[in-house]
Amino acid sequence: MTMRRLWIGLTVIVFAVLLVIPLLRIVQGAFDDGWSGFAAGISRPEALHALLMTGIITVSVTLINTFFGVMLSMYMVRASWLGKRLKAVMNGIVDLPFAVSPVIGGLMIVLLLGPDSAAGALLGKAGIDIVYAWPGMILATLFVTFPIVIREVMPVLQEIGSQQEEAAHMMGAYAWTTFWRVTWPQIKWSVVYGVILTIARCLGEFGAVLVVSGNIINKTQTATTLVYQDVENFDLTAANTVALVLAAASVLLLLTMEWSKSRKEVH
Amino acid sequence: MTNMLQSRWWSWGFRSTVMLYFIVLIVCPIAGIYGQSLSGGLQAFADNITEALAWKSVLLTVKLAIISTIVNALIGTMSAWVLVRYRFPGRSLLNSLVDLPFALPTAVIGLMIMLLLGPRSWIGSGAEALGTTILFHEPAIVVAMVFVTFPFVIRAVQPLLEELDASEEEAAYTMGASRTRTFMRVILPCMMPGIVSGAMLAFSRALAEFGAVVLVAGNIPGRTLVASVYIFGEIESDNPAGAAAVSVLLLTLSLLILWTVNLVRRRRAR
Amino acid sequence: MHVEVRGLNKTFGSFQAVKDVSFSVAKGQLIGLLGPSGGGKTSILRMLAGLESPDSGDIVFHGQRVNDLPPQERGIGFVFQNYALFKHMTVSENIAFGLEVKKWNKAKIKERVASLTELTGLKGFESRYPHQLSGGQRQRVAFARALAPEPQLLLLDEPFAAIDAKIRHELRSWLREMIDRLGITSIFVTHDQDEAIEVADEIMIINKGNLEQKGSPWEIYKDPKTPFVAGFIGESRIVDNIGALHGFADAAVSAGTKGLIRPEYIEIGRKEEFAQLLSATESGRVSHIHFRGSEWLVEVEVGGIKLVTYRSLEKEVLHPGDEVQVLVHRAYLFNDNDSWVMENKLKADQNFVYI
Numbered sequence: 044m045t046m047r048r049l050w051i052g053l054t055v056i057v058f059a060v061l062l063v064i065p066l067l068r069i070v071q072g073a074f075d076d077g078w079s080g081f082a083a084g085i086s087r088p089e090a091l092h093a094l095l096m097t098g099i100i101t102v103s104v105t106l107i108n109t110f111f112g113v114m115l116s117m118y119m120v121r122a123s124w125l126g127k128r129l130k131a132v133m134n135g136i137v138d139l140p141f142a143v144s145p146v147i148g149g150l151m152i153v154l155l156l157g158p159d160s161a162a163g164a165l166l167g168k169a170g171i172d173i174v175y176a177w178p179g180m181i182l183a184t185l186f187v188t189f190p191i192v193i194r195e196v197m198p199v200l201q202e203i204g205s206q207q208e209e210a211a212h213m214m215g216a217y218a219w220t221t222f223w224r225v226t227w228p229q230i231k232w233s234v235v236y237g238v239i240l241t242i243a244r245c246l247g248e249f250g251a252v253l254v255v256s257g258n259i260i261n262k263t264q265t266a267t268t269l270v271y272q273d274v275e276n277f278d279l280t281a282a283n284t285v286a287l288v289l290a291a292a293s294v295l296l297l298l299t300m301e302w303s304k305s306r307k308e309v310h
Numbered sequence: 311m312t313n314m315l316q317s318r319w320w321s322w323g324f325r326s327t328v329m330l331y332f333i334v335l336i337v338c339p340i341a342g343i344y345g346q347s348l349s350g351g352l353q354a355f356a357d358n359i360t361e362a363l364a365w366k367s368v369l370l371t372v373k374l375a376i377i378s379t380i381v382n383a384l385i386g387t388m389s390a391w392v393l394v395r396y397r398f399p400g401r402s403l404l405n406s407l408v409d410l411p412f413a414l415p416t417a418v419i420g421l422m423i424m425l426l427l428g429p430r431s432w433i434g435s436g437a438e439a440l441g442t443t444i445l446f447h448e449p450a451i452v453v454a455m456v457f458v459t460f461p462f463v464i465r466a467v468q469p470l471l472e473e474l475d476a477s478e479e480e481a482a483y484t485m486g487a488s489r490t491r492t493f494m495r496v497i498l499p500c501m502m503p504g505i506v507s508g509a510m511l512a513f514s515r516a517l518a519e520f521g522a523v524v525l526v527a528g529n530i531p532g533r534t535l536v537a538s539v540y541i542f543g544e545i546e547s548d549n550p551a552g553a554a555a556v557s558v559l560l561l562t563l564s565l566l567i568l569w570t571v572n573l574v575r576r577r578r579a580r
Numbered sequence: 581m582h583v584e585v586r587g588l589n590k591t592f593g594s595f596q597a598v599k600d601v602s603f604s605v606a607k608g609q610l611i612g613l614l615g616p617s618g619g620g621k622t623s624i625l626r627m628l629a630g631l632e633s634p635d636s637g638d639i640v641f642h643g644q645r646v647n648d649l650p651p652q653e654r655g656i657g658f659v660f661q662n663y664a665l666f667k668h669m670t671v672s673e674n675i676a677f678g679l680e681v682k683k684w685n686k687a688k689i690k691e692r693v694a695s696l697t698e699l700t701g702l703k704g705f706e707s708r709y710p711h712q713l714s715g716g717q718r719q720r721v722a723f724a725r726a727l728a729p730e731p732q733l734l735l736l737d738e739p740f741a742a743i744d745a746k747i748r749h750e751l752r753s754w755l756r757e758m759i760d761r762l763g764i765t766s767i768f769v770t771h772d773q774d775e776a777i778e779v780a781d782e783i784m785i786i787n788k789g790n791l792e793q794k795g796s797p798w799e800i801y802k803d804p805k806t807p808f809v810a811g812f813i814g815e816s817r818i819v820d821n822i823g824a825l826h827g828f829a830d831a832a833v834s835a836g837t838k839g840l841i842r843p844e845y846i847e848i849g850r851k852e853e854f855a856q857l858l859s860a861t862e863s864g865r866v867s868h869i870h871f872r873g874s875e876w877l878v879e880v881e882v883g884g885i886k887l888v889t890y891r892s893l894e895k896e897v898l899h900p901g902d903e904v905q906v907l908v909h910r911a912y913l914f915n916d917n918d919s920w921v922m923e924n925k926l927k928a929d930q931n932f933v934y935i
Contacts, residue, residue, distance in 0.1 A: 051396055054393075062410050062460075066410075068431070069421065072425055111328055114328045115332060118325070118328060122325075137336075142561070146539075146557075147538075147561060148339075150553055151340070152339060154342055154346045182335075186339065207664050207665075207666055209631055209651075211677070211681075212631070212651045212652055213631075213654075213657070213658040214677055215652045247418070249417045250520035250538065267417040267521070271524070282421055286422075289414075293414045294410075301409070
């Protein structure tokens with residue numbers, strides 16, 4: 044039985060040292076200069092702008108990737124108009140953004156749509172900036188979060204099988220009715236879980252956005268790149284305040300994640 | 311009749327939009343980077359890769375990723391074991407905490423590690439007393455990688471442990487096997503696929519990690535510069551071709567690992 | 581609904597599942613599609629439903645070609661093998677689904693659901709979810725749900741395959757009764773002979789994508805049109821050199837002709853038990869005898885040929901090694917070109933021999 048105690052104790056220590064204590068240190072660091080210090084750090088114009096940027100990107104990317112994610116999952120699992128081979132290839136490709144370093148993700152977008160590229164130059168002439176502006180940042184974040192919803196929804200679609208949908212067809216229901224009344228209620232919680240994961244990832248996205256945005260203060264800075272800048276400028280207190288906001292949001296998301304995980308496993 | 315026509319147009323519209331999205335967002339960028347890296351010709355590509363700093367950074371990244379993966383395999387397996395096999399107060403809290411690295415922004419993680427290992431912290435000052443500094447040196451990079459990949463092995467092993475039938479162990483005991491032997495011959499083989507696939511995913515992620523590492527590494531070229539930061543540097547110095555070349559190297563490596571993991575998963579499913 | 585199928589073909593990749601199948605079903609008939617697994621029965625059913633499209637051929641309902649009609653508009657009720665109930669809906673919601681799609685008014689829906697739950701014996705279970713029901717109950721919900729929109733044709737895909745053996749029998753007779761009462765044209769797929777014979781008006785034997793024979797259970801049993809049908813229905817044994825048997829010398833005329841003999845075609849016993857037909861018999865030896873609960877299963881060897889038959893418990897008990905007389909009443913003969921039923925010639929000749 045002491046072996047048991049040993050293992051449990053060791054695990055708790057690992058968790059504490061690796062996860063809990065650092066988190067507490069951020070709280071401590073943010074209030075290094077007291078409440079006023081914290082308030083100052085947060086209400087800086089660049090901080091407010093950065094948080095706003097993060098918010099905008101998060102909302103738009105989540106909406107877009109949820110819609111396309113659910114649609115692609117449906118097509119990849121159910122569509123008869125896609126060949127089996129093509130579906131397998133697509134399935135492999137879907138996971139790619141997980142394997143790609145975020146910096147590389149950002150690089151890809153700069154290469155394709157940056158001012159030096161063919162497409163980028165054309166768009167630039169029309170007055171549309173993609174790279175070093177918010178469209179590029181949204182694109183980069185879309186890339187990075189692409190697989191999340193798909194990976195949650197596809198297995199569920201495979202598990203519930205197509206027979207219920209066929210039964211609905213036999214009774215006269217067309218595509219939309221069948222989706223809304225038969226498929227959606229059964230994938231709902233997996234989609235919710237995927238959405239929460241996507242939001243967390245959007246909040247946290249750093250490397251790709253850093254490359255694509257140029258990290259221009261008050262223009263293309265997000266909360267995470269602001270933290271980076273503050274650290275580089277040795278302004279740890281300021282860095283900690285923004286980091287604390289992000290960490291608090293993440294912990295909240297974590298709790299929601301765990302809650303919806305339990306919902307999605309109930310049938 | 312019009313209903314049918316309407317639905318035909320709608321479904322065509324949906325299908326093409328979604329497929330277009332998929333191609334433009336994922337396929338084009340990946341094709342693009344392979345294209346760009348080879349745009350100066352094969353020789354230029356080779357030059358970019360064999361540039362001293364470039365391959366040194368890749369080697370460093372691989373070495374440190376391996377170390378962090380081994381660490382993670384060990385503590386991950388132990389944690390999965392404890393979480394599945396034992397009941398104790400705070401167990402579900404610990405279980406939820408496992409997902410924390412997935413939820414936290416990597417830049418925040420970097421900051422956390424700085425605070426954890428910096429000169430003002432216990433660990434940092436303790437290490438200084440012993441004559442070494444952790445922060446801005448290789449150990450800090452390993453810590454960052456371990457933190458970021460912490461959930462992978464645990465989450466891969468947990469379901470396997472949960473599936474394990476108590477009767478398999480009981481059968482071993484009735485045949486006279488000791489606890490250690492049962493563990494090595496019955497339980498460990500059952501967990502192994504999870505440990506392996508979790509470790510491979512962790513390795514792949516550690517290779518790619520940027521945010522947490524860039525803050526704690528010090529980024530000294532040739533010493534503590536990892537591949538992702540090298541790439542970033544090349545981009546900032548207006549050398550996209552060089553960045554692309556090393557990216558392609560890293561990307562291909564990650565893709566190979568991903569593909570292997572999928573293969574192992576599919577074999578297991580049979 | 582009168583159903584007609586002409587020249588139906590379906591290939592999946594390189595595998596041809598359905599080969600040139602044609603048949604017609606009269607209104608109100610209950611037809612069984614019977615055959616071994618993988619034979620194409622389910623493919624035919626799904627093509628009728630519109631869930632698969634045939635590569636070639638016509639499907640005609642009431643004189644109207646429906647190949648291009650989507651499943652939503654064919655007016656068919658479909659009962660799936662694994663029920664395919666909507667897991668997140670209650671029993672009433674499941675049954676009401678088709679009516680809600682058709683935009684019936686709420687009161688009418690309520691009434692119809694009530695009458696169907698009554699009809700299928702599910703009263704009291706209306707608010708239960710599928711996971712709270714037994715297999716048999718789920719199948720009845722599937723049935724009620726398919727019937728709710730008043731379809732003209734009912735299709736059932738191995739409706740009892742996923743159900744316990746004991747309940748299967750009850751459900752079978754219940755289904756037969758229900759369909760008779762409603763008078764709805766029905767086609768069901770099964771690989772269970774007993775089920776087809778018990779439930780269906782007519783059976784269609786499907787093997788390897790071909791329609792081997794269509795007829796009433798009795799016709800199929802008595803006059804099998806192909807060797808496969810002969811071997812598939814009931815029990816039988818194949819005899820390679822049928823000509824060696826007493827009374828079947830004529831069969832050996834065409835080379836390669838084999839015989840298929842059912843246990844019911846064989847009679848064995850002592851010399852005394854055979855009075856007039858004695859000269860049509862030949863002697864054989866009992867090799868094995870097994871008690872089968874309601875009769876004896878007797879294996880006899882006749883001139884090197886092994887045959888199997890049943891023997892009533894009322895008759896004298898036989899033992900292995902006993903010498904007996906064996907009378908083969910008839911055999912189903914077949915070769916590459918033809919197949920036919922042949923009576924034992926020596927039986928007919930009795931009229932001219934008088935001892």
